[in-house]
Amino acid sequence: MDDEKISQFIKDRYGKIARGEETFCCPTCGPTPGDQCLAVGYTPEDLASVPERAILGVGCGNPTSLAELREGETVLDLGAGAGIDVFLAAKRVGKQGRVIGVDMTADMVAKGMALAREHGFSNVDFRLGEIEQLPVAAATVDVIISNCVINLTRDKLASFREAYRVLKPGGRILISDLVTEGEIPDDVRKSFVAWADCLAGAMDKEDYLRTIRDAGFEEVAIVSQRPYESQEIDPRLKGKITSVNVRAVKGS
Numbered sequence: 554m555d556d557e558k559i560s561q562f563i564k565d566r567y568g569k570i571a572r573g574e575e576t577f578c579c580p581t582c583g584p585t586p587g588d589q590c591l592a593v594g595y596t597p598e599d600l601a602s603v604p605e606r607a608i609l610g611v612g613c614g615n616p617t618s619l620a621e622l623r624e625g626e627t628v629l630d631l632g633a634g635a636g637i638d639v640f641l642a643a644k645r646v647g648k649q650g651r652v653i654g655v656d657m658t659a660d661m662v663a664k665g666m667a668l669a670r671e672h673g674f675s676n677v678d679f680r681l682g683e684i685e686q687l688p689v690a691a692a693t694v695d696v697i698i699s700n701c702v703i704n705l706t707r708d709k710l711a712s713f714r715e716a717y718r719v720l721k722p723g724g725r726i727l728i729s730d731l732v733t734e735g736e737i738p739d740d741v742r743k744s745f746v747a748w749a750d751c752l753a754g755a756m757d758k759e760d761y762l763r764t765i766r767d768a769g770f771e772e773v774a775i776v777s778q779r780p781y782e783s784q785e786i787d788p789r790l791k792g793k794i795t796s797v798n799v800r801a802v803k804g805s
């Protein structure tokens with residue numbers, strides 16, 4: 554498959570979601586973005602504490618709740634979307650801390666920046682860029698979070714190597730993502746829609762953990778996992794998609 558075409562398809566899809574022209578699930582077939590978030594681990598208090606328009610219902614976990622963020626830390630969110638996790642992290646790290654959200658879809662970045670301005674978040678920054686080539690200086694970040702994004706990247710090893718590069722020694726990652734357990738039909742792997750739905754690009758669970766280790770990370774561990782059931786998926790995929798929260802550290 555052509556990497557450029559997949560990337561453009563994903564940008565178009567998430568651009569429409571950012572502009573409110575589409576929801577992740579079709580409007581009549583499923584829950585609201587807020588319900589979707591509750592189903593993947595956010596609390597009602599989490600949702601009440603962030604700008605409502607940042608809640609898109611496109612994540613598969615709640616990484617800030619597991620990242621043990623501390624006051625003053627610098628956090629990077631890979632594929633930040635409209636910023637739900639950026640805003641949650643910003644509250645946890647406080648005014649002395651800083652949160653950077655990177656996303657490759659211009660409308661997502663514009664929306665995150667507008668929400669930050671409107672809601673007075675002075676410790677956040679949204680940047681346009683790709684995870685495989687982060688617009689972030691080396692060894693400047695304490696914690697990296699990400700929510701249902703690495704599966705969308707074509708080169709997972711490059712993505713984790715970049716994460717490793719920008720982390721300070723001793724820094725950590727807490728990644729919520731979808732992985733596969735069992736064979737995924739070829740036609741699904743080749744479907745642009747399934748790519749944008751975070752399914753076609755999902756990697757086998759053991760390969761995923763190995764890739765994180767290959768990028769240099771240590772103490773790679775699944776913090777929690779559960780079957781992914783939060784949207785109408787192809788019946789052939791039932792039981793084969795798992796939502797994982799993975800933690801790892803960059804040695805000091």
Ligand SMILES: C[S@@+](CC[C@H](N)C(=O)[O-])C[C@H]1O[C@@H](n2cnc3c(N)ncnc32)[C@H](O)[C@@H]1O
Pocket residue numbers: 563564567609610611612613631632633634635636637638655656657658661682683684685699700701702705706707751
């Ligand atoms: C499923 S959404 C998740 C958004 C956000 N993390 C959330 O939970 O609301 C995926 C996001 O990742 C972005 N994305 C996908 N591939 C990317 C890449 N290679 N580099 C940067 N951003 C990417 C998309 O533009 C989209 O906003």
